[in-house]
Amino acid sequence: MIRSVAVPLVDDFAMFEFGVICEVFGLDRSYAGLEPFDFRVCSSSPGAAVPSTVGGVTVTAPYGLEAMEDADLIAIAALQVRDEYPEELLEALRRAHARGAILLSVCSGAFALGAAGLLDGRECTTHWRYAEELQRRFPSARVDPDVLFVDDGQIITSAGTSAGIDACLHLVRRELGSAVANTIARNMVVPPQRDGGQRQYIEKPVSDCDDDTFSELLEYLTERLDESHSVPALAQRVHMSTRSFSRRFVAETGVSPMQWLTTQRILHARLLLETTELPVDEIARRCGFASATLLRHHFDAEVGVPPTRYRSAFARV
Structure with a gap:
């Protein structure tokens, strides 16, 4: 501490x-x-x-x-x-x-x-x-x-x-x-980072965004992680073609739109696992995953351990 x-x-x-x-x-x-x-x-x-x-x-x-x-x-x-x-x-x-x-x-x-x-x-x-x-x-x-x-x-x-x-x-x-x-x-006014809690577990944090249009979009998405989003719909929101939007998004953040969303959803899931006693099914819903199975798949891939084991190690409730 x-x-x-x-x-x-x-x-x-x-x-x-x-x-x-x-x-x-x-x-x-x-x-x-x-x-x-x-x-x-x-x-x-x-x-x-x-x-x-x-x-x-x-x-x-x-x-x-x-x-x-x-x-x-x-x-x-x-x-x-x-x-x-x-x-x-x-x-x-x-x-x-x-x-x-x-x-x-x-x-x-x-x-x-x-x-x-x-x-x-x-x-x-x-x-x-x-x-x-x-x-x-x-x-x-x-x-x-x-x-x-x-x-x-x-x-x-x-x-x-x-x-x-x-x-x-x-x-x-x-x-x-x-x-x-x-x-x-x-x-x-910076984004949360990706990180690893174990020795020698190295991660590249999510890049910040200098373009105001994309900054506003990322804020919009962060507040609506539980909702479904598609690349065409996001491109339409910022008045771009899907191809131009995808290219600009990667240039601004370093990752694709869906990769960025998945990372932010996992970050939010980690917070909920640490600070609440919500069941994994409910956490999956609040983070925008269609099922607890999908959350477990992405969580294990991103963090290296399943949600329940993560909660056992890091829960603060």
């Missing part, structure tokens, strides 16, 4: 990736019924300005690295890839790992984990531009450049920029449940 989060900063950290961590874990969302995290931004020189990769932009960390000592999660933003990292930071990361804290890196933050010796023998990832360098520096690591994030249990690594959002939300969902992750995602 994550209650406290420490974010260590070193010179030339990346502002966007730092902002992603702050957005997911640092904001007080008690207005949405969520308990705030104990959020600590720290550095080796508390009170001193830490320069970012954006010229002239600095952040003053109020905590020293000792704030990492009892944090449940250590989140490392992207930072300039360098030959050496502060030994004080590396030692703090090793101690955190040894006591069982969760460590998460965004983009090139994985290099700090590697320098601390924490990626040896592990599946991991980073921005595709740095993947070969990460593998060269840490040959015992198993670097996968093709995924957006890797959950290897105690250590989670993510690819560049917005993949950090997927990894952070995945971790929230894994530790605190679908309802909390969905509330944060909804307030961030």
